[in-house]
Amino acid sequence: MDKNEIIRSIEAHKDNPALKFRLKRRSEEFTDRLFLTLFDQETPVKENLEQLEQSFEELVELACWEKDKPCSEVWAQYVGLLPEILEKLNLDARAISACDPASLSLEEVYMAYPGFYAIAIYRLAHELYRMGFPLVPRLMTEYAHSRTGVDINPGAQIGRSFFIDHATGVVIGETAVIRDHVKIYQGVTLGALYVAKNLQQTKRHPTIEDHVTIYANATILGGDTVIGANSVIGGNAWLTESVPANSTVFHTPEIRIKTEKHAG
Structure with missing residues (x-):
């Protein structure tokens, strides 16, 4: 050629x-x-x-x-x-x-x-x-x-006095709804449970009510998922179901520390 x-x-x-x-x-x-x-x-x-x-x-x-x-x-x-x-x-x-x-x-x-x-x-x-x-x-x-x-999709609906700390890795999907005085930290994902083109006009992303705090690397998925007001979502939590108001959700990993004794 x-x-x-x-x-x-x-x-x-x-x-x-x-x-x-x-x-x-x-x-x-x-x-x-x-x-x-x-x-x-x-x-x-x-x-x-x-x-x-x-x-x-x-x-x-x-x-x-x-x-x-x-x-x-x-x-x-x-x-x-x-x-x-x-x-x-x-x-x-x-x-x-x-x-x-x-x-x-x-x-x-x-x-x-x-x-x-x-x-x-x-x-x-x-x-x-x-x-x-x-x-x-x-x-x-x-x-x-x-x-x-x-990564905030411009279609998301976000209320007043919104706080993102450290920022890197945050993802907020197109149909997410965030009310007033919400705080989120790095690595938080407000996403969809699954992706299909026929869901384009469907609410696919969660709703976060007033005065919620979501700590680092938490993942919250689904259009029917609602995080109730005044709740705290701990780091690394994975949620696909709603949480009542005034809740605390936390992930508890198992951590083991082994320290060798000094000889002599």
């Missing part, structure tokens, strides 16, 4: 005209600018909102393959939600600062906590997801995933 044949073969197999990776890069740039517009004191809000609107117009051109969808009308509705999103994120930051004795300031939370960054990008992506804007919300949360190790 000569060079021209190779080129023709590759071009023939590039059969998805909507697959333009420029959309991924532009979504990441949009995400960065949006985050700085909300939090960075040196980033002017007025000028950046104008630039964000221009960036969003490009995302519309790249992401809205179904021309009958009113994608161009989403921005006006979305930008009106930014003050409310910022209010929620400020509550998240305060919850992290209040719960973590290692936190020395709110500024540290905003700039150095991967859990906060992941929550921030989730909240910014969730409203676009809710409006039906295609693909971009997922690209936004995957961008946060690549930077933090936290």
